Amino acid sequence: MTDIVQRPASPSPHAPGGSAQPSGTARTPGGSSRRVSWDVLRCGFVLLVILYHSTFIGPLVYHDILPKNYTFPHQVGASLLLVLSAYFIAATVRRGGARRGGTARWWWGKLARLLPAFFVATVNAWLFLRYLAPDGWYLPGKKDLLANLAMLWHWDPSWGFVDGSYWTIPLQLMAFCLAAAMWRGPLGSGVALRVVMWLAVLVPAAQWYYRATLPPGTTYAFVVDGLGIFRWHLFVAGVAVWMYSTGRLRLPHFLALEVAAIGEHALQTSALDPTAGWGTDWTAVALVGVGVVAMTLAATGPDWGRWLPDRVNRAVTWGAGISYGVFLTHQTVGYVVMRRAQQLGVGPTLQTGLMIVTGVVCGWLLTKAVERPAHRRLMAWWDAGPARYGRVGVSDTRS
Known part of the structure; x- marks a missing residue:
């Protein structure tokens, strides 16, 4: 998710406390100011994603992977990354649109950050499954590769994921487009914005039972899932944190929105077991609530970097900078690495460690070789082409 590598700006002067540069903002090498709090959250949320996939989903999907001694069976990290992304979408679209044409450039910058790394990571995951996975694993064909590159999995479940983490990418893409359109309109x-936020929580809740009890393969389910209606509440939660931190939402309204969003999360993540009936992972719901509280503290309080050693601040900042690449590369590649290491006698706990290391190394390579250079070149093309000849202007705000 591209916004997990976003370098956040300092809080708005309208935020509680009234200071554009609150005390406690860490100084990174080179003297620039940044909020280490967000880097801590990014790294923590991505780690939760990896632990969930390595200790729970991997052995569940591929039965030949040994069960882990310690498991984290809660889908929390990806949900919180969407909340975090929504916060920065709200913060950066406003700054990006400060000049004429800046909103278009902001939108292009998000796509330039999101898509090249996603396309390369998708091809890489396909190659790993196709040529390096053990016998008996899902063997994707060329049509599967094209379907995954086109992000068709929510619209037609017959197309399998080459990497299960990628369900968040089209939701991110839709959020960027919607934010750009909304910012330039009423x-x-x-x-109007508050009404849209409430509708984004209440409409999915109103149709939830009908969607949850539909048989698979219906047109209604394709449309609802394709539009990502089951996760709209997470974007509302992130935008609400930004609005509260900048003084645009009063505390009672903010709390009402967040309680409704967390309640909607409990609803949308409930599942029907044919024997046990409806079930909800209340631990995951509670952890998402804790994550939203942590984001609110990061947005409104002093920077956490003031309490951390410089060495830790540098490590966390570096990890946050490659976190999108880690997110894109850890799962499918990590599963293959775990399974092949198991053939060599590596135990289940060390396999989890190998998946973390694999994600960090591959994520760093993807960030260094694809994400950053592609973003620079695509933004240079925009400034030399559409911005210059289309007279849409150039904003000095970088995405």
Whole structure:
């Protein structure tokens, strides 16, 4: 998710406390100011994703992978990354649109950050499954590769994931497009924005039972899942944190929105077991709530970097900078690495460690070789082409 590598700006002067540069903002090498709090959250959320996949989903999907001694069976990290992404979408679209044409450039910058790394990571995951996975694993064909590159999995479940983490990518893409459109129109502020946020929570809740009890393969399910209606509440939660931190939402309204969003999360993540009936992972719901509280503290309080040693601050900042690459590369590649290491006698706990190391190394390579250079070149193309000849202007805000 591209916004997990976003370098956040300092809080707005309208935030509680009234300071654009609150005390406790860590100084990174080179003297620039940044909030280490967000880097801590990014790294923590991505680690939760890896632990969930390595200790629980991997042995569940591939039965020949040994069960782990310690498991984290809660889908929390990806949900919180969507909340975090929504926060930075709200913060950066406003700054990006400060000049004429800046919103278009902001939108292009998000796509330039999101898509090249995703395309390369998708091909890489396909190659690993196709040529390096053990016998008996899902063997994707060329049509599967094309379907995954086109992000068709929510629209037609017959297309399998080459990497299960990628379900968040089209939701991110839709959020970028919607944010750019709303910011330039009447729905981007004031009462209209608040109405949209409440509808984004209440409409999915109103149709939830009908969708949850539908047989698979129905047109309605394809449309609802394709539009990502089951996760809209997470974007609302992130935008609400930004609005509260900048003084655009009063505390009672903020709390009402967050309680409704967390309640909607409990609803949308409930599942029907043919024998046990409806079930909800209340631990996961509670942890998502804790994550939202942590983001609120990061947005409104002093920077956490003031309490951490410089060495830790540098490590966390570096990890946050490659976190999108880690997110894209850890799962499918990590499963293959775990299974092949198991053939060599590596135990289950060390396999989890190998998956973390694999994600960090591959994520760093993807960030260094693809994400950053592709983003620079695509933004240079925009500034030399559409911005110059299309007269849409150039914003000095980088995405």
